[in-house]
Structure formats: C-alpha cells, structure tokens
Amino acid sequence: MNYYRSKYVLPIASPLIEDGVVGVEGDRIAAVGRRTDFDGPFTDLGERVLLPGFVNAHCHLDYTNMAGKLPFKGCFADWIADIVVLKRLWWTKDYAASAAAGLKALLRSGTTTVCDIASSPANLDMVANAPLRVLSCLELIDVGGKPAEEKFWERCAGLSPHAPFTASKELYRKVHDFCRQRGKIFTTHLAESAEEAAMFERREGALYELLAVLGRSPEDCGRGSSVAWLDDCGALEGALAVHANCLSDDDMARLARAGATVVHSPSSHRFYSHPPFPFERLRAAGVPVCLGTDSAASGTTLDLRAEMRDFLSVFPAVRPAEVLAMATTAAAKALNQPGVSGTLSAGSRADMIAVPLTGAAKDVAEAVVHGRGAVSWMMVDGKVAHNEL
Ligand SMILES: [Zn+2]
Known part of the structure; x- marks a missing residue:
C-alpha cells in the first residue's frame, strides 16, 4: 500500500483530519486516518489539503x-x-x-x-x-x-x-x-x-x-x-x-x-x-x-x-x-457513483487532489474554495495524473 500524507485530509463525506494520511492500494483507497495510525513510509504532500478530485x-x-x-x-x-x-x-x-x-x-x-x-x-x-x-x-x-x-x-x-x-x-x-x-x-x-x-x-x-x-x-x-x-x-x-x-x-x-x-x-x-x-x-x-x-x-x-x-x-x-x-x-x-467518486473513504476510487493551504486554516473548506493557488497534485485511479510538488 502507498501512503500519502498531508497537513489536512478533507474526505468531504467525513470530518476533516489534521496531519492525515490516505492509503492507496491499486486504483482504490484502502484507508484514511491520522498519520500516527500508520507506519509509513509516506509520500509527503506537505502543507496542503488533500481532498477528493x-x-x-x-x-x-x-x-x-x-x-x-x-x-x-x-x-x-x-x-x-x-x-x-x-x-x-x-x-x-x-x-x-x-x-x-x-x-x-x-x-x-x-x-x-x-x-x-x-x-x-x-x-x-x-x-x-x-x-x-x-x-x-x-x-x-x-x-x-x-x-x-x-x-x-x-x-x-x-x-x-x-x-x-x-x-x-x-x-x-x-x-x-x-x-x-x-x-x-x-x-x-x-x-x-x-x-x-x-x-x-x-x-x-x-x-x-x-x-x-x-x-x-x-x-x-x-x-x-x-x-x-x-x-x-x-x-x-x-x-x-x-x-x-x-x-x-x-x-x-x-x-x-x-x-x-x-x-x-x-x-x-x-x-x-x-x-x-x-x-x-x-x-x-x-x-x-x-x-x-x-x-x-x-x-x-x-x-x-x-x-x-x-x-x-x-x-x-x-x-x-x-x-x-x-x-x-x-x-x-x-452520476451513479455514490461512495465511489467525490469522497475519500475506504473502497472509493483513488481520485484525489492536493491544493495549497492559503488563507485561514480555521475553515479548511473555505480555504480550499477561496484559495487561488493552483492544484499542485492529482491522482486518478491510483495513478498520479498531475504533479507540481
Ligand atoms: Zn450544457
């Protein structure tokens, strides 16, 4: 399993995780949690928000x-x-x-x-x-x-x-x-x-x-x-x-x-x-x-x-x-994809993006929506599709 760590993980369908990790196996997400829950090694996405594409x-x-x-x-x-x-x-x-x-x-x-x-x-x-x-x-x-x-x-x-x-x-x-x-x-x-x-x-x-x-x-x-x-x-x-x-x-x-x-x-x-x-x-x-x-x-x-x-x-x-x-x-x-796309949860597709955290971190959803920074990293079906890290 490959682990991706980020300052925040925002699964959308479940609460925000600070210092979070998403584990990917093949084209699917296998696990989502705090960094301390996993042994690693981790691909570190840095001070960003990791969320579903x-x-x-x-x-x-x-x-x-x-x-x-x-x-x-x-x-x-x-x-x-x-x-x-x-x-x-x-x-x-x-x-x-x-x-x-x-x-x-x-x-x-x-x-x-x-x-x-x-x-x-x-x-x-x-x-x-x-x-x-x-x-x-x-x-x-x-x-x-x-x-x-x-x-x-x-x-x-x-x-x-x-x-x-x-x-x-x-x-x-x-x-x-x-x-x-x-x-x-x-x-x-x-x-x-x-x-x-x-x-x-x-x-x-x-x-x-x-x-x-x-x-x-x-x-x-x-x-x-x-x-x-x-x-x-x-x-x-x-x-x-x-x-x-x-x-x-x-x-x-x-x-x-x-x-x-x-x-x-x-x-x-x-x-x-x-x-x-x-x-x-x-x-x-x-x-x-x-x-x-x-x-x-x-x-x-x-x-x-x-x-x-x-x-x-x-x-x-x-x-x-x-x-x-x-x-x-x-x-x-x-689009007939509930729980499969649009969320980070075990079993969903490994479709996710990392965006820079700009603005106040008190509301990460707000920082994502209003952040002007480009999407730095994207994964589709477990494969990196875009990488500007
Ligand atoms: Zn139209």
Whole structure:
C-alpha cells in the first residue's frame, strides 16, 4: 500500500483530519486516518489539503475553443442559432483540439470526473483515453434532423436529449427507457431560460419562433411548463436536469417527486443573465443540487472552484463545505457513483487532489474554495495524473 500524507485530509463525506494520511492500494483507497495510525513510509504532500478530485456534473468539452466566439446579445434563441451556425463551420479537428483543451483545463483545476456532453458520436473518441474520468453522454436532437444512431448509445456512460425544444417526446421516452434499463446517466437541459418558459407555457417568444422556423410542431406548446412536459412524457424520473432556472412550485414538486437532481452552472447562468437560480426553493423542496461548468462557449473557465466562488457570491449564506459537497459527493451521487467518486473513504476510487493551504486554516473548506493557488497534485485511479510538488 502507498501512503500519502498531508497537513489536512478533507474526505468531504467525513470530518476533516489534521496531519492525515490516505492509503492507496491499486486504483482504490484502502484507508484514511491520522498519520500516527500508520507506519509509513509516506509520500509527503506537505502543507496542503488533500481532498477528493472535483466532480463536474455538466460540461461540453468539445465546445471549449468556442470561448469568446459567441457573445450573448440578450436573446437566448439568437445564441442557439449562432452556435448551430458555428458548429456547422467546425471540422472534426476543431472539435478534437477543443476537447483536448477542455481536458487540460479540467486537469489544471482539479476535476477528476466529468459528465461530458458529446455533440456527435465522432467526438466520443476524442475523450476516450483521457487522463481523468470522462462519463460521456451523447447529445441527441431530432428537431430538424435525425438523432445519433442507437449503435452509439451503448458505448456511452449516459445519454442527453438536448432540451424539450429540440428533442421530441418520443425520443425522450425511448432514451429514458434505454438509460433506466441499463443504469446509464439520463441528463437533459431543462427550464433554462425565460424564452423556454414562454414557448411552452404561452406559445410565444423568440425561441418559439425560431423552433417554428426549424420545423418543430407547436402542438405541444401552450399547455404548461417544460418540466411538466417532460414529466408527462415519463422522462423526468431520476433525471439529471441541467439549469432549472425557471421553476414554478408545481415544477419543484414534480422534480422532487421524480427524484431528479439539478445541475447548476453559476457562470453560465451569469453569462445569459437568466432569472435568479431558485437554490433555496430547490433545497426546501428536497431537490439535490450539484455543480457543473457547462461549456466555455457560455463564458465559463471549466474551473469548478471558480464556479463555487461564483455560487457563494450569489448565495453568501451557504457554507463553503456545502458548496464543496455540491462539486464532489452530490455530483458523484447524481452520476451513479455514490461512495465511489467525490469522497475519500475506504473502497472509493483513488481520485484525489492536493491544493495549497492559503488563507485561514480555521475553515479548511473555505480555504480550499477561496484559495487561488493552483492544484499542485492529482491522482486518478491510483495513478498520479498531475504533479507540481
Ligand atoms: Zn450544457
């Protein structure tokens, strides 16, 4: 067994350990405790905090190099139209370079597991040999075209019908059944914008008009929210619902009843100036919330600690330890990896990072979230993936 010692070990799922040690056997954690509990020898990570690698619950790695190319001009439908045009102009090599840049950014910032939305089957291979755990979810759209063929579905950790305005009820039902039967992640963008709400609830707005031009039937609009639409087609159960900014009390109740989890991306939310994220209401309704970065195309850096800081700037009453859990244990649970990723405990995967301890040590979780020092060391599956010690 190899032992790693650090000034602090922050397992997330259990209390902080000062002068702590994590024992690793193969790709798993075998023991966690105080240095005095073990004989060593130890690899000393120094005056740092050793904690589980971050779990990013929503990202689009293949859009990373779209950063700065798609400014938001105040209309969500226009932005969707802009990215559709840009995607058509990109070659496979552009997506490959983009995915590689995204993986690099995740490694630098301490993410060891990412739920990645692949925009096409060709892009799945681009992350297949990544130095971190990539849970690929193939994006599926059947408005204005055909979705990716089923032969690719089996290869993925999960599937992601894009959104209720670009994927049909039939596609949602089929994909949801497929994922439930095989224990795969089922994730979708949902209730993201005021324009999506206007489209589904009132048959109006820029998104409604754009989708009409693209040939989407308006028949199912004007009957209720997109959350109700998804629930009524049976695909809300156990869903990983990305964004969920525009929610009525009825939507909250539906999400809670369905056992759905919400992924919030603070910087993406800020980029589009969406209506306020209803964090307190979701928490009160018992809907778990975890964090994701979304894509660099919507103004994010893929750095989950930056997302945590952004979140705390909007919700200052939330404790840093709670927001750390949203990017570790809660995200791991939502991605069908509870107790396996996002925690340091015997039996979990040896996915961990060491970050410099800057600021006051009285609250180590706060020091981790607000620390600006780069991640100095990272291990994935028991192998060192990054080392700047
Ligand atoms: Zn997204």
